[in-house]
Amino acid sequence: MNVGFAMCGSFCTYNKVFPVMEALRQNHTVTPIFSQAACTIDSRFGLAKDHITRAREICGTEPLCTIGQVEPIGPKKLLDILIIAPCTGNTLAKLAHAIADTPVTMAAKSHLRNGRPVLIAVSTNDALGGAAENIGKLLARKHFYFVPFRQDDPMGKPSSMVADFARIPKAMEAALAGYQLQPVVF
Numbered sequence: 001m002n003v004g005f006a007m008c009g010s011f012c013t014y015n016k017v018f019p020v021m022e023a024l025r026q027n028h029t030v031t032p033i034f035s036q037a038a039c040t041i042d043s044r045f046g047l048a049k050d051h052i053t054r055a056r057e058i059c060g061t062e063p064l065c066t067i068g069q070v071e072p073i074g075p076k077k078l079l080d081i082l083i084i085a086p087c088t089g090n091t092l093a094k095l096a097h098a099i100a101d102t103p104v105t106m107a108a109k110s111h112l113r114n115g116r117p118v119l120i121a122v123s124t125n126d127a128l129g130g131a132a133e134n135i136g137k138l139l140a141r142k143h144f145y146f147v148p149f150r151q152d153d154p155m156g157k158p159s160s161m162v163a164d165f166a167r168i169p170k171a172m173e174a175a176l177a178g179y180q181l182q183p184v185v186f
Contacts, residue, residue, distance in 0.1 A: 001028045003172070004079040004111065006104040007055070009037030010086035010123035011045035016165040017085050017121075022058050023169065031079065032056070032063035035091065035104045039065040067106045074110030081176055082111045082118045085147070085168060089124035089131040095144075096134035112143055117175040121147040121168060127161030139184070145175035150186050161185075 005021050007014070024030050032055035040048050055063045064070050073079055084091065084104060091104055095118075100109040108118050120138065124131050127149070138144045147163040148171065167181065174181040 001080045001176075002078060003028045003030045004033055004073065004082040004107060005030050005055075005059075006033035006035070006082060006084045006107055007038045007051075008035045008084065008086055008088040008091045008104055008123075009041060010088050011038075011041070011043045013086040013123045013162065013165065014045060014051060018054055018058065020085065020165050020168045021055065024172075025058050025060075030059045031061060032059045033070060033082075033103055033107050034063045034065045035088075035102050036065070037088075039063070039103075064107070065103055067101075067103055070103050070107040071110055073107050074113040077114055079111055080116060081172060082108060082116070083121065083168060083172065084108065084118065085121035085163065085165060086123035087120045087163075089126045089134070092120070092122065092124065092131050092134040092138065095120075096137040115143060117143055117145055117178075119145045119147060119168070119172055119175045121163035121165055121171075122149045123162045125157055125160040127159060129159040139180075145171065145180050146184050147171040148181060148184055148186050
C-alpha cells in the first residue's frame with residue numbers, strides 16, 4: 001500500500017509522530033510530505049534539516065516540500081491514503097475552506113480528486129476555540145477521517161487538543177474501509 005505521510009509545524013509532537021512513520025514503513029511504501037513550516041523552521045524541538053533527514057532515512061525517499069512536487073499525487077494516483085500528522089489549526093482551516101496553497105493542502109486536494117481517504121491527526125492549541133468550526137466541517141465531509149483526539153492539558157491549555165498518534169495505524173485501517181474510528185474524542 002502507498003501511504004502519504006504529511007507533517008505540519010506542530011514540532012512538539014514529532015517525537016511521537018516519527019515512530020508511527022517508522023512502524024508504517026515496515027509494511028507499506030511511505031512518501032513523506034512536509035509543509036513549508038516543517039521544511040524550513042528550526043525550533044526548540046529540532047532543526048528542520050534534521051527532521052527532513054530523519055524522514056528520508058525512515059522512508060528511503062526525499063520528502064516532498066513544494067506544491068509542484070505534490071500536485072501529481074492525484075493525477076498519477078500515487079497514494080492509497082494520505083495521513084496528515086500532525087495537522088495544525090492552520091492546515092485544518094485551509095482544508096475546511098478548500099485552500100490549496102501549501103504542499104500539505106495541495107497534496108490533500110490532489111489526492112481527494114480520486115475519492116481516497118485523508119486521515120487527520122489534530123494537534124492545535126485552538127481545537128476548542130476557533131479551530132472547532134473547521135474540525136466540525138471536516139468531520140462532516142466525505143473522505144476525511146480523524147485519528148481519535150483529546151485535550152492534552154485541560155487546565156493549562158483548555159482549548160488545546162492532540163491526536164493519539166499511536167492510534168494512526170488503526171485509524172488508517174478504518175479510513176481505508178470507509179468508516180471513522182470511534183470514539184473520535186476521548
